[in-house]
Amino acid sequence: xxxxxxxxxxxxxxxxxxxxxxxxxxxxxxxxxxxxxxxxxxxxxxxxxxxxxxxxxxxxxxxxxxxxxxxxxxxxxxxxxxxxxxxxxxxxxxxxxxxxxxxxxxxxxxxxxxxxxxxxxxxxxxxxxxxxxxxxxxxxxxxxxxxxxxxxxxxxxxxxxxxxxxxxxxxxxxxxxxxxxxxxxxxxxxxxxxxxxxxxxxxxxxxxxxxxxxxxxxxxxxxxxxxxxxxxxxxxxx
Amino acid sequence: xxxxxxxxxxxxxxxxxxxxxxxxxxxxxxxxxxxxxxxxxxxxxxxxxxxxxxxxxxxxxxxxxxxxxxxxxxxxxxxxxxxxxxxxxxxxxxxxxxxxxxxxxxxxxxxxxxxxxxxx
Numbered sequence: 104x105x106x107x108x109x110x111x112x113x114x115x116x117x118x119x120x121x122x123x124x125x126x127x128x129x130x131x132x133x134x135x136x137x138x139x140x141x142x143x144x145x146x147x148x149x150x151x152x153x154x155x156x157x158x159x160x161x162x163x164x165x166x167x168x169x170x171x172x173x174x175x176x177x178x179x180x181x182x183x184x185x186x187x188x189x190x191x192x193x194x195x196x197x198x199x200x201x202x203x204x205x206x207x208x209x210x211x212x213x214x215x216x217x218x219x220x221x222x223x224x225x226x227x228x229x230x231x232x233x234x235x236x237x238x239x240x241x242x243x244x245x246x247x248x249x250x251x252x253x254x255x256x257x258x259x260x261x262x263x264x265x266x267x268x269x270x271x272x273x274x275x276x277x278x279x280x281x282x283x284x285x286x287x288x289x290x291x292x293x294x295x296x297x298x299x300x301x302x303x304x305x306x307x308x309x310x311x312x313x314x315x316x317x318x319x320x321x322x323x324x325x326x327x328x329x330x331x332x333x334x335x336x337x338x339x340x341x
Numbered sequence: 342x343x344x345x346x347x348x349x350x351x352x353x354x355x356x357x358x359x360x361x362x363x364x365x366x367x368x369x370x371x372x373x374x375x376x377x378x379x380x381x382x383x384x385x386x387x388x389x390x391x392x393x394x395x396x397x398x399x400x401x402x403x404x405x406x407x408x409x410x411x412x413x414x415x416x417x418x419x420x421x422x423x424x425x426x427x428x429x430x431x432x433x434x435x436x437x438x439x440x441x442x443x444x445x446x447x448x449x450x451x452x453x454x455x456x457x458x459x460x461x
Binding site: 114126 | 367373374375377378379380403407410411412414415418419422426431432456460
């Protein structure tokens with residue numbers, strides 16, 4: 104091998120190793136710098152007032168929100184740990200609730216999934232337990248407002264207790280007993296089965312129709328509330 | 342093909358759309374703490390890397406071949422690191438990412454071969 108070639112190979116190797124080390128170091132530092140857990144600093148969680156205002160006065164029954172006579176049923180498949188679900192809940196849901204659910208045009212049905220990891224299962228059982236007291240949507244909303252980084256153990260019992268205290272009327276002792284109940288397990292299993300039948304590829308995933316029995320996939324074009332509203336308007340006109 | 346995969350993964354990030362995934366772990370990986378590098382999604386960096394590699398191929402100069410080999414080898418090492426992270430840390434496999442990683446390793450081998458021929 105010529106001396107020049109040897110020098111080029113050495114330089115290329117050294118530069119590549121240096122670049123790779125820099126990339127890996129940046130990745131590890133970035134991952135470490137990301138927030139892990141949601142800190143519980145008070146008896147209630149941040150956003151409790153906003154959550155209460157969003158759902159105040161709207162009928163809830165189990166996993167459903169809104170009038171049972173609403174002409175359109177919108178089913179949301181979501182994982183409590185899913186960041187995009189939290190984004191949808193923050194950006195789009197308030198408009199849907201204000202303009203469509205509160206006005207009796209749309210009924211929401213929650214199909215809770217726990218596919219992202221152990222924290223998903225813990226949070227989902229807690230949310231479904233809130234459904235036993237007809238406050239599922241409040242509890243889900245407050246958890247999304249205080250969502251931590253997935254699979255970092257952010258769903259602590261302290262956090263869940265604070266989330267329950269943040270929703271007026273929730274019986275905390277009953278939440279503890281209901282989270283492991285057969286009703287909650289059955290609801291989670293039913294949602295997982297429905298997701299399997301619908302071939303849900305990820306969350307949030309939506310179905311809509313005139314009734315729960317006639318729902319069809321609804322691909323929300325974006326989390327822009329106006330775009331979602333336009334799609335719901337189209338469904339209401341049918 | 343690698344650029345296409347990276348572009349698709351970038352699109353799903355930009356459009357907040359669901360990833361078509363056979364392994365079931367794509368979303369977990371794409372939403373993990375390791376899916377960004379200095380705040381930039383790794384998928385975007387993938388597109389940029391493929392663009393740089395394409396640019397180096399366009400030139401027949403020795404420096405272009407050397408630069409291509411440096412970028413490709415570094416990308417291959419980083420791809421190997423990402424596969425280890427998926428298996429050992431995130432405990433989920435993103436089939437699209439692994440396919441792109443495999444292509445990156447192949448490109449690195451070809452880039453070294455090209456450099457060898459250029460230096461001969």
